[in-house]
Amino acid sequence: MVSVKTNIGRRAFIKNTSLASGGLMLGFSWLNSCKSNEAEKMEVREMPKEWFEINGYLKIGDNGLVTIISPNPEGGQNVKTSMPMIVAEELGVDWNNVIVEQAPLNTALYNRQFIGGSQAIRTSWEGLRMAGASARYMLVAAAAQVWEVPAAEITTSAGMLHHEASNKSVSYGNLASAAAQVSVPEEVELKEIGDFDIIGTSKKNVDGTDIVTGKPLFGIDTYKDGMLTAMIVHPPAFGLKLKSVDGEAVKSMPGIQDVFPIKVLEDDFTRQHFDTCAFLEVVAIVGGSTWEVMQAKKALSVQWEPFETYTEERQPYRGPQQTLTIPAGLESTDVHRKKMAEMVSKKAEVVRKDGNPEAAFKNAVKVIEQTYTAPFLAHNCMEPMNFFADVKEDSAQLSGPLQKAELTEQTLAARLGMPVERIDIQMTRLGGGYGRRSYANWALEAALISQKMQAPIKLVYSREDDMTGGIYRPAYQVTYKAALDVENNLTAIHVNAGGIPESPLYADRFPAGAVDNYLAQRWEINTNITIGSFRAPRSNFMASAEQSFLDEVAEAAGKDPIDFRLELLDHASKNPVVSNPIDYDAQRYAGVLKLVKEKSKWGETTNGISRGVSAYFCHNSYAAQVVDMRWENDKPIIDKVTCAIDCGIVVNPDAASNLCEGGIVDGIGNALYGEQTFKDGVPQKSNFDTYRMIRMGEAPKQIDVHFVENNIDPTGLGEPTFPPVFAAVANALYKATGKRYYDQPYLT
């Protein structure tokens, strides 16, 4: 066993007397939508007469049933199943006797209740294990006291405590009351990884039954007595602001209660990283039913006008406070493209330089140079943005699909003029997030509308509001240049990466460290179109370009694309460029390439099948993919994707595979079809009739996911399979059509 100090996340283990009575999580019965899973199980299970709260993550019933609290919001990554599995593993209970509850936002108890950066399992791994292990310790201590035997002689299995010498056994349920009185240990022993019997076995989604029977799980499913429905009208174009609104005519329409403008953020408010807001003033329409409000929204007359260039103060996620300039103007995609094309030949900021790239390019026998571009992308979560707010004079009850509730709460408190202690936030299941729901301007809007109406309201965005509301994946461009010597060795790489409005560059990632002469540069073009994190931010573009380019360089060097990458990784491993650090492990990187090579039977050819490979490191994990493609009737058919991934220990293998399959399908869809364009500031795609999403007929027929088996603590999974597949598709398209694909979306 491994002894671990319980100081990490300890606040959730230490009993808080103010929370002890009535149970920690029993206070949120007002949110019916979160309780359905438990209610369902209550019908078939005998519920305990009494629950004993052992710590902030779990309570044990007198009949042995265990409730485990899942701290992070659930948006499809399946953390609501896998996080409790980790607690259950160390606690030593039968998974069939576990009930899972979603935690509300509680910054005093839990760390990082975020969806973002594929970090939920990685950053909570130790804390969740300790929550289970410290509870097990307390049960053992209680048994030792009752039986008057040394704690070291007591063993546990599947919710039972045993003392072999005296042939005594007792269930966790019978000792839960006594265990709750034991002080929390300063240090606990964790299981050996080889002894895991829950982690590493596939468990079904704990919300599966509720999902397939249509239970209210999502924010948009919230309905309360006396609740009004609200929608907003935002400017039709980036670069416009509200001039005036005449709401009188629609106020007399059926069901409509009020129409008024709201200021979402005050001009002088210092924004935190996720307070990005495209439209600082919007018009709210409040009424009875959604359909009535939709009719009023169509009929409403609003005047807009161009805004002047302005600045806003912003505290980024990392680094010092910044003053951002939001430029005036109505922007168009054709102008964006021209401006980006001009950057190919302009001087850019040097971020990293190894060796002497100028000399290497001068002495090169072959130089390959290519420029890659990608457009803005809309997140298109299937559940449109929505939020429930019941704001009273001195308190607020809020709920909805939030990725970063802790940060949203701080901004809500500032805007409502109310301390965070008076604000209660419940996190509903997210109907997709992918980064979009980190930016909760709609939560602010809902709270402000409720405050003005002095009534509970649910704000719902139409699909059009959602798709035209900003927070897009930025538009990007990168130019790669490679030098080959007479023996076709790669002697230099130059990468010049920029975007609107951010550069996608990760200067210390592969192939940095694998090439003796390396130059990385960046540039940015400002815009008033708002951007935000989008599944594997920046990586999702850099992987597509870098891995397409390396394919082309391998071909120029006359080398197999996998062998070529392995040679470079071998160089990074054995003769690393020491002048600057690299942020990847070359051997783990090579590991996924070798695994995908083996599992895809790379090198064996099948008539009519074109294959493309790609590999990438991001979110602490390594993923490699081979795409098998046929070209029929002028379009690609993807027969199979073979994926190898190294994300350390896999908690819930089948669900993990599902997430990898999803990342691959989503990546293929965005690579082939994803695009938001603009004309005079107006987003040109506002619904799924024009914004093309991948559908079943275009998805791969088969995806095989292979995990590298190791005992490394878990790393990211939601994002790492997404970026590389763009290039695996582009490289397969090249084999299928003889044409290289440089501009996304690849099919237009």
Added chain:
Amino acid sequence: MALFNLNINGKTQEIDVDPNTPMLWVLRDHLKLVGTKYGCGIAQCGACTVHLGNNAVRSCQLPVSSIGEEKVTTIEGLSENGDHPVQKAWLEVDVPQCGYCQAGQIMTAAALLEKNPNPSDSEIETAMNGNICRCGTYIRIKKAVKMAAGAAANS
């Protein structure tokens, strides 16, 4: 406003709404049957799929006045105890990620199997092509439809 007597999930429901109101909002706002989801409002994503008689239809484009006496079935009424072969297959394959689109997917799949108990891969793709899943669970959806078809054939 007008009064409608609707047959929904085997029960008669009296509703007083604007005759143009789509069934989607009658189900969600008025009857609190929230399993039927709003996704696009223009019949492009399939999240709002219900059965009208034996046909899978997009409830966001179905005015309440057009229903008449036709039976409407929603995800809540597909089976008594969540044990329709399609629902069981969905659980067995553990299809959902975020889960938002899945009720619509299940309703489309159930209607397909009603008409074509043993569909080919391409028939499944054609039938399911109107249902978008941004999480990308299509391979599992197809697997679950085939499993449900097999289960129905064996029963």
